[in-house]
Amino acid sequence: MDTASPSSTAAAPAADHLAVTPSILYFGTPVVLLTTENEDGSANLAPMSSAWALGQVIVLGVGAEGQSAHNLRRRHDLVINLPAPEQWPAVERLAPLTGRDPVPAGKRGTFRFAADKFGAAGLCPQPSDLVGPPRVAGCPIQMEARVAAARPDAAGDFLIVEARVLRVHADPRIVVSGTQHIDPAAWSPLIYNFRHYFGLGPELGHTFRSQTPRRRTS
Template sequence: MSSAFWLGWRAMLGISAKSQSTRNLLRTGEGVLNLPSDTMAPAVDRLAMTTGSDPVPPGKLRRGYFHVADKFGRAGLTPVPSETVAPPRVAECPVAMEVVVEAVHPVAEADEQLRGGIVAVEVRVQRVFVHEELRLAGTDDHIDPDAWRPLIMSFQKFYGLGPQVHPSTLSRIPERLYRGPDIDRARAVPVKAVTPGR
């Protein structure tokens, strides 16, 4: 995935239309967005150059990619059953979001060479899981921005966040005033039965 941004309980995922992850997401209509911390860079990097596609597509083969069936094992991460979707979450990721696909938007359709190669997938969050140490003291639904240190990739290199550079006036607005109907929808989604071995 090359990019992601959030608007409330929705996210837009910029991703190759030809990747196995995209095919899985579009085939099942659901997934998990596991957000690693900056301390997880080695585990994430162990997944570089790997693909779930078998055989490896020619374009990825030219770049040196190879097939890995067990990406959890390769990365040294732990799968945890999800509550509302089939794919597992990553136990070590401080933030994980179970999502369902709402829409798929083609990107670069006017360009003959790029047409069909990139999509923006709109997903709706159904569940959010946060490690306790990231919660703002005294709350059960707020992230402490000083505790959250996401892993960021910039120009194919790993980075984290630095300290806050200036207080934000917008941060004084209570978060509840931004909430839309998706949070109520998420609360109403039933927990799925877990299939052993998934």
């Protein structure tokens, strides 16, 4: 096997980095549709994109003023639903909505109250097995969970929730036949990348809060 000389394989030096101050730091994270239970027993549905897994625990960053945080401080059941890329329009229909009435001061002028967020998004609830809040029908992965710990973040803007997963529901089409494994070749998460929606491929669209909307080209 021939060995190339270092000079032939060395990459060209990168241009100097720029010091920037992005308004948000969602550098490619999965979208979650979070279902929680309101005080009257109805369901709240909210999109979020700060979620990551530690074994069987999912760590969530939830806006401190929102209905999801309000619910999770009092009722510890939740469902973490992972939508498919083609469901991004439903996610975006939820984006400007809040389940808080009156709308929190920090959200006024940007968000509006909606009591039936499933209906507003064009999504359907599906009964859960072990927790009160419903799953989101049509989401390829749904994780029933319960809050194990919750605390404010360092700035006080978010509630950091550690949720222990109790049961995972997966669309059979993304499960390796005869196993308990999700097939990564069949499963593509919906990714939130600096307020733009992606699957594992080209951009699909952008959120109403994006500061860098894609220009249309003819």
